[in-house]
Amino acid sequence: MMKGVLLVNLGSPDSTDPKDVKKYLDEFLMDPRVIDVPKWARILLVRGIILNTRPKKSAEAYSKIWWEEGSPLIVISERLQKKIQKKINIPVALAMRYGSMTLKKGLQELADQGVTEVLVIPLYPQFAMATTETINVKVDELQKEFFPQLEITSLPAFYNKPEYIEVLSRSIAESLEGQDFDHLLFSYHGVPERHIRKSDITRGHCKIDDICCFTPSEAHRFCYRHQCYETTRMVADSLQLKEGTYSTSFQSRLGFDPWLQPYTDRTIERMGKSGIRKMAIVTPAFVSDCLETLEEIAMEGEEIFHEVGGEDFTTVPCLNDRDDFAEILVNWIEKWRITDIKTAIA
Numbered sequence: 001m002m003k004g005v006l007l008v009n010l011g012s013p014d015s016t017d018p019k020d021v022k023k024y025l026d027e028f029l030m031d032p033r034v035i036d037v038p039k040w041a042r043i044l045l046v047r048g049i050i051l052n053t054r055p056k057k058s059a060e061a062y063s064k065i066w067w068e069e070g071s072p073l074i075v076i077s078e079r080l081q082k083k084i085q086k087k088i089n090i091p092v093a094l095a096m097r098y099g100s101m102t103l104k105k106g107l108q109e110l111a112d113q114g115v116t117e118v119l120v121i122p123l124y125p126q127f128a129m130a131t132t133e134t135i136n137v138k139v140d141e142l143q144k145e146f147f148p149q150l151e152i153t154s155l156p157a158f159y160n161k162p163e164y165i166e167v168l169s170r171s172i173a174e175s176l177e178g179q180d181f182d183h184l185l186f187s188y189h190g191v192p193e194r195h196i197r198k199s200d201i202t203r204g205h206c207k208i209d210d211i212c213c214f215t216p217s218e219a220h221r222f223c224y225r226h227q228c229y230e231t232t233r234m235v236a237d238s239l240q241l242k243e244g245t246y247s248t249s250f251q252s253r254l255g256f257d258p259w260l261q262p263y264t265d266r267t268i269e270r271m272g273k274s275g276i277r278k279m280a281i282v283t284p285a286f287v288s289d290c291l292e293t294l295e296e297i298a299m300e301g302e303e304i305f306h307e308v309g310g311e312d313f314t315t316v317p318c319l320n321d322r323d324d325f326a327e328i329l330v331n332w333i334e335k336w337r338i339t340d341i342k343t344a345i346a
């Protein structure tokens with residue numbers, strides 16, 4: 001028996017060419033766990049409407065943040081993988097849910113090295129149907145079809161693990177050191193409200209109101225909204241933030257359905273209009289800086305804030321390949337290597 005690790009992130013287009021962006025968005029948005037409507041409606045919505053205009057707009061946005069080495073999300077994930085691999089004696093591979101660095105190639109890379117037991121690490125602190133679940137489902141399909149010899153375990157969401165909260169809090173404290181800010185906004189990627197109801201294993205707890213996510217429930221194991229609020233609460237506790245000086249919002253809405261609220265762009269605008277002059281923003285749903293943090297927040301968000309009179313707008317970088325973040329992953333992997341995943345992340 002030989003163990004190995006597969007780190008998994010979302011993925012990016014191959015380049016900023018609108019053709020590559022279109023190909024990537026087609027795979028991403030045709031995933032039934034992302035646009036979760038019947039197949040005919042998804043084809044109509046994605047291929048009939050969204051892909052007519054979005055690729056050009058997204059390609060322009062990607063061009064603003066693209067690095068010489070490629071997509072920031074991919075480059076950063078590769079740096080993290082290399083850092084982890086240096087500290088660990090078993091193979092560590094990297095794959096993306098969408099795009100060219102497929103899950104199949106990642107599993108094959110491990111299988112070729114003689115690996116028989118794989119720990120899949122979805123690089124998402126909070127569980128969502130559109131992220132963690134779609135990775136696990138796809139890995140399961142690939143295992144059944146191509147890798148029957150592999151025994152696969154997946155790392156659960158780590159949104160409330162003390163070691164993760166500690167590193168996230170430290171990263172915020174370091175990047176805001178010496179700066180005073182009127183408000184710290186925790187902006188998470190949004191999801192349609194319907195996704196929260198679909199993931200509710202109790203079939204009724206999640207009302208998406210002011211109470212449900214703060215009332216203990218089994219549903220929270222798979223409730224993205226609860227997990228986001230919990231990450232905020234624990235970091236706020238750890239940094240001893242005063243009530244009223246921080247809040248949670250949700251960004252990157254797509255389409256016409258109601259998504260989790262409050263929306264980040266409107267929140268930034270409202271804060272600027274209500275007299276907040278120094279605003280800091282952290283994006284804990286993203287482990288690696290990407291289009292949604294570097295463009296939507298650091299560029300567009302800042303522009304909105306300045307337009308309504310805001311002065312200082314500070315974006316906290318994602319955990320990326322921080323040594324202390326790599327260290328947590330190494331520790332979980334090491335514990336899994338000698339015990340099992342439940343004990344490792346208990």
Ligand SMILES: C=CC1=C(C)c2cc3[nH]c(cc4nc(cc5[nH]c(cc1n2)c(C)c5CCC(=O)O)C(CCC(=O)O)=C4C)c(C)c3C=C
Pocket residue numbers: 010011012013025033034035054058071073124128130131189190191192252254285286289290291292
């Ligand atoms: C962090 C968790 C994420 C969740 C939850 C999520 C849900 C989700 N996303 C879309 C649509 C798009 N997302 C896009 C980019 C993007 N999304 C995430 C993460 C989550 N998405 C990341 C890390 C990125 C950046 C990728 C990169 O290459 O840098 C995009 C593409 C860009 C754009 O056109 O704006 C789309 C589209 C939906 C519909 C959804 C939930 C249903």
Ligand SMILES: [Fe+2]
Pocket residue numbers: 189252
């Ligand atoms: Fe997204």
Ligand SMILES: [Fe+2]
Pocket residue numbers: 205206207208209211212213214223225226
């Ligand atoms: Fe809830």
